[in-house]
Amino acid sequence: MASSSSSSSTQVKKITLKAADGKHFEVEEPVAMEMETVKSFFVGNEDAMKDMVVPLLNVSSEHMPAILDFYRNHSEFRKRTPPPPAEEVKAFNEAFLENKSDEQLMEMIMAANFLNTKELLNFLTEAAANRIKNKSVEYVRAFFGIENDFTPEEEARIRAENEWAFDGLDED
Amino acid sequence: MALTLANTKIRSSGYDGDRLSSLPEHLICHILSFLETIDVIRAGSVCRKWRYFWVEMPYLNFNVDTIWSHPELRWSMETINGKFKDFVNWVLMSQDCSVHIQRFRLKYTNYGGDYTFCRWMNVLAQRKVQRLDLKLLSETPMELPRCIVNCESLVDLKIYFDLYCVLKLPEFPGFTGLKSLYLCKVEFSDPVVLAKFVSSCPVLESLIMHSCVFSDFKILDITAPRLRNLTINVLAFHGDGLNCEVVIACPSLVSFDLLGSPSWLSFKDTNSLQNVLLYFDSDLSDIATFEESRNLLNSILKGIRNIEVLKLSPAFLEFLLLAVPKPECFSASFCNLKSLMLYVTMDEYDQSIIHLLNRAPNLEALSVFFEWWEGWSDNWKMPNKDIPCLRDHLREVELIDIVGNNNELELIKFILKNGHVLQNMNIYWGKELENPSKIISEVMKFPRSSSDVVLTFFEPQSDIFFRQCRGKIV
Structure with a gap:
């Protein structure tokens, strides 16, 4: 050009x-x-x-x-x-x-x-x-440089509550 | 530069280490506002601070097609729709209802006899929604819910139908705060109701009717006191989407795009008009007598006399040829016209172009888009006399899809020879042209009247014009 x-x-x-x-x-x-x-x-x-x-x-x-x-x-x-x-x-x-x-x-x-x-x-x-967009929670944490401050039990519970939000994500 | 820190990576004060502390919450929410609601809810698992962001998120975004990947492999259509409805219901129920909704985006299939959509609209009206962006697929005609028509907070409403659908407009006044209305693939059935509806939106500033159909209309009357932008586009509809009269009576109108061929077009009280696109798509001489065509041309030219920017399609240029042998029906000048864009497909258009240039004494910018085809004959003859705008004002010229035929070269030669104040001429090659260097050397030899004109040659830019005037179709 x-x-x-x-x-x-x-x-x-x-x-x-x-x-x-x-x-x-x-x-x-x-x-x-x-x-x-x-x-x-x-x-x-x-x-x-x-x-x-x-x-x-x-x-x-x-x-x-x-x-x-x-x-x-x-x-x-x-x-x-x-x-x-x-x-x-x-x-x-x-x-x-x-x-x-x-x-x-x-x-x-x-x-x-x-x-x-x-x-x-x-x-x-x-x-x-x-x-x-459409990335895993781990990916989003890494993207923003954020520490996970949930206990494993808490995180498992939140994920269970919002189960449909963890279906079919893109590869990180 | 006195300081030599350029290669040292400097971090601004206050945000080393963990970046969470650096991006303030309002910026994180700003980023999340672009995402689908399901992404925002998932982000609640990122950390404690983000746990309940979604509960107060004023931007909601639900899309049945992208919320789950390949749901059709697991569920029936009915199940998908049911799960989607459950999800939207759950979000609307769980959010903090004191938060006013700034924007609600929805892609949804509406089945007849199901009132879920109306219930959602009810909730949104209560939560003072400002912008509604709806992509709907509906098998049956749809009606705008009364709560939305009466919603005073609503400023911006967009409705796209996936497939053409009848939209029943309210027959009572409403939309007291609505400034912008965008409708796509809407079928209108009643001209009187549409005219009354538009004129009764008291503060409407922008009305875009894209790929809409006005079946059995005799007259399409747009009368709106505050309207500034109006687009009527029926090009995407195969067949006759607009075989009717179009009457525009909008005293505040600044920009008007018409894509389609009306049987009649008149402007009443449009003195603020500045920017006009007339994209006629069929040759009017086929459907109207010479006398009718000339009257129509007269009516249009009278209405757009004071504008600054004008864009015309090939069919309109052909229509304009009518005026060439009859100067009396095109006597007025476009004294305010600064920018002219023309799309040329036929070999007789040289007359129309010269005619227009002669009528636009203050023109500063000209863009011409060529569509070359085998049938072109090389017979353009440019006049050997001064044209006022070329002598005094024309500075920018853009010629697009040039393949080097004689007509194009004639125009380039003519503009370079007569353009006394020309500053830039940009030439975009058409894709068909294999070796532009020969034409470049020929163009460089043309005599120039302006000493500081810069000639620039560009690689092909396909469909540039279509993108500019029909870019919204896609």
């Missing part, structure tokens, strides 16, 4: 974001404003615009490029007339999730929650749901 090489000559205002580990990211203003957390940093604080670095305490720099990429693409999808074909959005979303481990997905959910962006949060939580 070819890609175009046009470049915009107008100067876009940049905002500097600081990830949890101190790494800085220069981001175009409209992209930064996709994040409610960043937006609220500037609301009612017009002076804050210049040279201010916005600290993002819960977002590791490992995930910043992917997250910014998501905002850039999805805001472009929203603006486009006519709207992009569903396939194009789907292809982007699938590529976004490819090679992301369960742990990375979980960390990004935390980041999206902190950044307070509904679209990204819904997308990631639904992706997490798809990964545990």
